[in-house]
Structures are given as C-alpha cells and as structure tokens.
Amino acid sequence: MAEELQKWVVMVTAQTPTNIAVIKYWGKRDETLILPINDSISVTLDPDHLCTTTTVSVSPSFEQDRMWLNGKEISLLGGRFQSCLREIRSRARDLEDEKKGIMIKKMDWEKLHFHIASYNNFPTAAGLASSAAGLACFVFALAKLMNLNEDNGQLSAIARRGSGSACRSLYGGFVKWIMGKEENGSDSIAVQLADEKHWDDLVIVIAVVSARQKETSSTTGMQDSCKTSMLIQHRAKEVVPKRIIQMEDAIEKRDFPSFARLACADSNQFHAVCLDTSPPIFYMNDTSHKIISCVEKWNCSEGTPQVAYTFDAGPNAVLIARDRKIAALLLRRLLFHFPPHSNTDLNSYVIGDKSILQDVGVQDMKDIESLPPPPEIKDNIPAQKSNGDVSYFICTRPGRGPVLLPDSRALLNPETGLPK
Numbered sequence: 288m289a290e291e292l293q294k295w296v297v298m299v300t301a302q303t304p305t306n307i308a309v310i311k312y313w314g315k316r317d318e319t320l321i322l323p324i325n326d327s328i329s330v331t332l333d334p335d336h337l338c339t340t341t342t343v344s345v346s347p348s349f350e351q352d353r354m355w356l357n358g359k360e361i362s363l364l365g366g367r368f369q370s371c372l373r374e375i376r377s378r379a380r381d382l383e384d385e386k387k388g389i390m391i392k393k394m395d396w397e398k399l400h401f402h403i404a405s406y407n408n409f410p411t412a413a414g415l416a417s418s419a420a421g422l423a424c425f426v427f428a429l430a431k432l433m434n435l436n437e438d439n440g441q442l443s444a445i446a447r448r449g450s451g452s453a454c455r456s457l458y459g460g461f462v463k464w465i466m467g468k469e470e471n472g473s474d475s476i477a478v479q480l481a482d483e484k485h486w487d488d489l490v491i492v493i494a495v496v497s498a499r500q501k502e503t504s505s506t507t508g509m510q511d512s513c514k515t516s517m518l519i520q521h522r523a524k525e526v527v528p529k530r531i532i533q534m535e536d537a538i539e540k541r542d543f544p545s546f547a548r549l550a551c552a553d554s555n556q557f558h559a560v561c562l563d564t565s566p567p568i569f570y571m572n573d574t575s576h577k578i579i580s581c582v583e584k585w586n587c588s589e590g591t592p593q594v595a596y597t598f599d600a601g602p603n604a605v606l607i608a609r610d611r612k613i614a615a616l617l618l619r620r621l622l623f624h625f626p627p628h629s630n631t632d633l634n635s636y637v638i639g640d641k642s643i644l645q646d647v648g649v650q651d652m653k654d655i656e657s658l659p660p661p662p663e664i665k666d667n668i669p670a671q672k673s674n675g676d677v678s679y680f681i682c683t684r685p686g687r688g689p690v691l692l693p694d695s696r697a698l699l700n701p702e703t704g705l706p707k
C-alpha cells in the first residue's frame with residue numbers, strides 16, 4: 288500500500304505568451320535581483336502564434352529535478368532557474384488532491400523533486416524572446432503546482448529573476464514593468480495597462496531576418512552598455528520617464544501616431560546606446576535597416592505613421608500596423624522588397640494568421656513577382672529587391688496572458704512523469 292502511494296504524479300500544464308517591448312528595458316542596477324534602470328512597456332503577442340507550453344510535475348518517486356526543453360534534456364542548475372525555484376518553494380503551501388488521496392504539506396516541497404517539460408511553438412534563442420515566454424511559463428506553472436497564493440503581479444517579480452523581460456509575460460495586452468525603488472526588488476513588478484481587447488485593431492508582422500545565434504546576449508550587452516555608454520544614463524534618467532508617460536497615454540487613447548512615433552524613436556535610441564557601447568554592439572543588420580527605410584518612406588509619404596517598427600537585441604523586425612487594411616498594404620510592400628527564394632513555399636514564408644495574405648491578393652510566387660513597386664518609391668530610383676534576406680514572416684496580434692491547460696495537453700506522461 289505504501290509503495291502504491293509513492294507512485295503518484297501530480298502535474299500542472301500552462302501556456303504563456305511572449306512579449307515585445309515598445310519602450311525598451313536596457314540596463315540593470317542590480318545584476319542578481321535583475322532590477323532595471325528604467326521602466327519599460329510591452330505588447331503581449333498572441334499565444335496562438337508565439338507561446339511556451341510547460342508541464343511541471345512532482346512525485347515522491349522523482350530522484351532529482353529534471354527539465355526537457357523542446358524534447359532535449361537541459362540543466363536546471365543555472366543560477367536563474369535556481370533563483371526562481373527557490374523563490375517559489377519558499378512560498379509553497381499545502382496541497383491536497385482528495386480524488387487521488389494525496390496531501391503535500393508546505394514543508395514537504397523542500398524534499399520533493401520536479402520533472403518539467405517545455406515546448407516553444409517558435410524558434411528558441413533566435414531573437415524572438417523565447418526566454419521571456421519560457422521563464423514566465425516556468426514560474427507560472429510551478430506557482431500553480433505548489434499552490435501559491437501570490438497574484439500575477441507578485442509572480443512577475445519571481446519571473447523577473449529568471450529574465451527581466453519575462454516579468455512582462457505574466458499579463459496579456461499592454462504591460463508596464465515598473466522599475467521600483469526598493470533595494471530588495473519587492474516593488475519591481477509588472478502591471479497590466481490594458482488588456483488585449485482594448486486595442487484589437489492592431490496587427491503585428493514579424494520579419495524573421497536571421498535565425499543565427501547572436502554574438503552578444505542581452506545580459507552581457509546591457510552590462511557593457513552600463514559600463515561604457517554615456518548615452519544610457521541620459522536615456523534612463525531623462526528620456527524614458529517622459530516616454531513612459533506619453534506611451535501610457537497613447538495606449539489609453541489608442542492614439543496610433545503617438546504610439547508609433549514613440550515606439551520607433553525608442554527602438555532607435557536603444558540601438559544608438561548599443562552603438563555608443565565600447566566595443567560597439569551591432570544587433571541590426573542591412574536587412575533591418577532596409578525595413579526601417581521602407582516603413583519610414585511610407586509613413587512619411589502618408590503624412591502620418593501607418594506602421595511602427597521595433598527591434599530587440601537582434602536583426603528581426605517587429606512591425607505594428609494600425610489595422611488589418613494597413614497590415615495587408617505592409618505585407619505587400621514587404622513581399623515586394625523581400626521576396627522569398629524562388630523554390631520557397633509561400634505557405635511556409637508567411638506563417639501565423641495567414642488570412643492577411645488573402646487581403647494582399649497573393650496566392651503564389653508568380654503573384655509576388657508581379658507586385659508593383661509601392662507608390663512612395665520615386666520613379667527615378669530603381670526599386671530594390673532582396674531575395675531571401677528575410678527567412679519568413681509571422682502575422683500576429685496583441686494577445687492574452689498565461690492560462691492553465693487541461694491535463695490532456697500535458698507534455699509529460701501522467702504515470703511516469705517522463706516526456707510523452
């Protein structure tokens with residue numbers, strides 16, 4: 288009987304979105320606690336297109352903590368995973384599952400081990416913020432398993448210890464990470480500014496420019512900027528506080544021109560800080576610059592912004608269109624300038640919400656080849672085409688925050704606690 292009881296496995300499965308900052312976090316005032324030097328604001332992306340699913344399980348039969356990411360076993364010994372685990376364990380509460388006849392006492396959590404399996408439905412470590420969705424999901428799922436009482440704001444402070452930007456993935460819609468003042472970081476948390484329904488006209492197109500691993504990680508890049516850039520101090524003290532107020536106002540009023548101007552300016556200033564770092568950090572490449580120039584020319588010809596662009600620590604462009612009609616016009620321009628290689632299947636070149644392709648009126652490669660140049664291109668300058676410079680496009684929109692999934696979606700076998 289005692290042996291039978293030892294066989295139980297309790298598990299929780301959760302899904303968490305990724306997010307893109309429109310006012311960037313860059314620079315820490317505390318490396319261990321991951322406390323930033325400025326507030327930041329992000330848009331949560333629709334988990335249908337970019338998300339992490341994580342199953343966490345506990346059983347007295349597990350001999351050690353183990354984790355599998357996208358089917359491959361990874362180490363949980365890293366300092367950041369360990370900080371999150373420590374913070375969650377210290378808040379764990381009694382858990383009773385009457386149906387299974389299981390009772391885990393608060394102090395038992397210290398002795399029990401976890402099996403964790405996680406899957407990203409988009410490329411990992413390719414500049415698409417897998418660490419943000421991944422660490423947020425890790426914390427959210429473990430907190431539910433260990434029956435924590437904390438709300439998502441308090442959980443965001445734990446996710447922050449895994450990766451700063453992860454704290455913003457605890458909410459859907461529009462999210463602010465308040466830098467906080469306390470030395471212990473207790474007030475450095477994420478808050479939701481508005482949910483995803485507040486501004487549901489927005490359409491987001493991500494141009495995945497390169498899936499190569501970057502040379503400088505965000506963590507070391509921002510350390511180098513803090514040590515060597517003069518601009519970063521001016522940005523954190525003088526520029527960002529004003530922009531945060533303006534961005535909050537633009538989001539509240541759904542004021543697209545202000546939103547776009549602020550997002551573009553902030554992305555450009557973040558990359559200027561990277562250039563102001565010694566040695567300079569180049570996250571954007573020629574393709575990123577061509578995308579900026581395409582959007583700027585169009586916005587300028589319309590007299591008011593149609594599309595905002597923002598780039599994280601990599602060359603991929605995140606383009607935010609004011610509505611679906613503009614998104615179709617944007618995709619038309621992008622496909623004109625950045626057609627795929629001739630042997631590419633259009634179905635794998637534009638992924639996510641493919642329905643926008645119908646609005647573009649493009650069904651196959653021939654349609655792309657016969658797209659006319661955008662009207663803002665001057666007749667005397669030949670239009671540039673860069674075949675194959677973009678790997679693929681993801682069409683998405685602002686999305687919801689973390690959710691729990693039913694056991695049928697679990698990534699671990701309920702009997703063995705091993706990956707399915």
Ligand SMILES: Nc1ncnc2c1ncn2[C@@H]1O[C@H](COP(=O)(O)OP(=O)(O)OP(=O)(O)O)[C@@H](O)[C@H]1O
Nearest residue numbers: 339405411412413414415416417418419421422600
């Ligand atoms: N689902 C996940 N669960 C737990 N950890 C994850 C998960 N996905 C990614 N990570 C962690 O994040 C690391 C990748 O982070 P990295 O910052 O290199 O890339 P990224 O977040 O995809 O890109 P970027 O930060 O440039 O947007 C992985 O090596 C792993 O440690």
Ligand SMILES: C[C@@](O)(CCOP(=O)(O)OP(=O)(O)O)CC(=O)O
Nearest residue numbers: 308311312450451452505506599600
């Ligand atoms: C450019 C950014 O994406 C930087 C993200 O940095 P990370 O959150 O990846 O860094 P760590 O806190 O060291 O894990 C801007 C942003 O997301 O705000």
